[in-house]
């Protein structure tokens with residue numbers, strides 16, 4: 291995870307919006323995720339990595355999508371929490387605790403959670419200079435990630451929880467877009483121009499998830515495609531200007547962009563990636579969240595502010611394991627959290643003052659305020675980190691399966707390949723040249739203990755193909 295500063299209007303105003311932290315009370319009980327006994331080792335690993343305790347003694351975050359860890363966090367990297375984390379992880383490894391749970395869904399969630407912490411600990415912007423501690427943590431996390439890994443076949447068989455949610459007739463999920471993948475349904479999957487890849491800001495932050503953006507005009511796919519065409523044909527979609535002295539590439543919107551009508555919806559779908567037994571990154575059908583904006587008014591004046599309804603549906607591990615509505619729940623208007631996406635990077639649990647948790651839904655407007663197309667970040671993303679001149683904006687139709695495959699390619703950007711190597715003590719150059727990273731170091735002892743028998747017989751072939759991938763990157 292990376293630090294992004296948030297040059298956003300409205301953010302300061304929101305900080306004053308104090309509400310009791312809804313997630314705090316939810317996470318209040320000690321973790322009982324994998325078995326009812328909080329001392330069960332899988333629960334203890336989850337608790338030490340994913341739950342934080344506030345100065346008032348409240349436990350927070352154990353069922354949050356992302357671990358409550360920020361670029362400035364010292365938790366897990368220094369002092370007692372570091373020592374405790376290593377102890378619990380060492381116990382897991384020494385006792386081969388990966389054998390204690392065979393359910394593929396639980397193994398998948400556990401692995402993905404460990405990968406998120408790994409990714410945070412590997413953040414390029416991590417400020418607090420603890421290389422030895424990071425490596426100590428990473429080497430243990432990487433080994434457990436590998437030990438609980440599923441085979442590709444097992445990953446493919448994991449449930450499609452969006453479909454499960456579609457079958458649950460829950461009032462709470464009435465507006466969940468369960469038809470988002472339907473072939474001739476109302477949605478068109480789009481990707482931004484400029485070659486930055488799908489949802490580059492979110493991907494830069496969550497390398498262990500894939501993201502897809504969808505568009506739906508009220509007239510369905512036909513009207514949506516016609517609109518995308520008009521947008522593409524608009525001659526000068528965005529005007530570059532020296533508007534801001536600190537940012538010479540600052541982009542101003544062209545007030546004559548084609549607008550879409552009220553009733554249009556946009557959606558951002560986040561799904562889980564996993565690391566399979568051969569160390570390759572594999573997509574799943576497990577939906578982690580869907581964010582949506584439904585446009586109620588789109589004023590003719592481009593600089594006016596239209597009305598939007600902001601919605602978010604998120605995965606809860608507890609609901610998923612209980613088999614309730616695919617584990618998805620709607621975020622309520624007054625639910626709050628300590629956001630980890632695009633913050634200044636400070637850890638709210640470690641400062642001298644305890645800042646308030648922020649309302650989740652109210653925060654949407656901080657990044658998406660405006661009118662119609664001008665609120666669509668994927669079109670021309672001023673928030674995307676950029677080293678050179680701004681890229682030409684655009685929004686084009688894409689195929690979900692291909693875009694997801696793109697997100698799981700083992701590139702340096704998704705981090706896992708070389709992060710793994712480092713965690714296992716191989717240097718990156720050698721690893722890329724010779725393909726001898728983690729698989730060479732941990733392969734034989736570890737793969738013997740991976741899940742079901744069928745997974746073991748696949749493992750050698752998988753490991754070889756992964757080495758080939760490494761060599762070809």
Ligand code: HEC
Nearest residue numbers: 489490491492556557558581582632653654657666667668
């Ligand atoms: C801190 C900034 C930030 C906040 C807060 C935020 N988003 Fe976004 N959102 C983005 C960025 C940036 C993108 C563009 C995709 C990318 O590059 O990752 C985006 C993309 C989207 C998209 C896809 C369409 C588009 O605009 O590109 C939807 C839908 C969306 N967000 C909904 C929401 C909702 C609903 C909320 C609140 C629950 C929210 N967002 C909160 C930054 C934010």
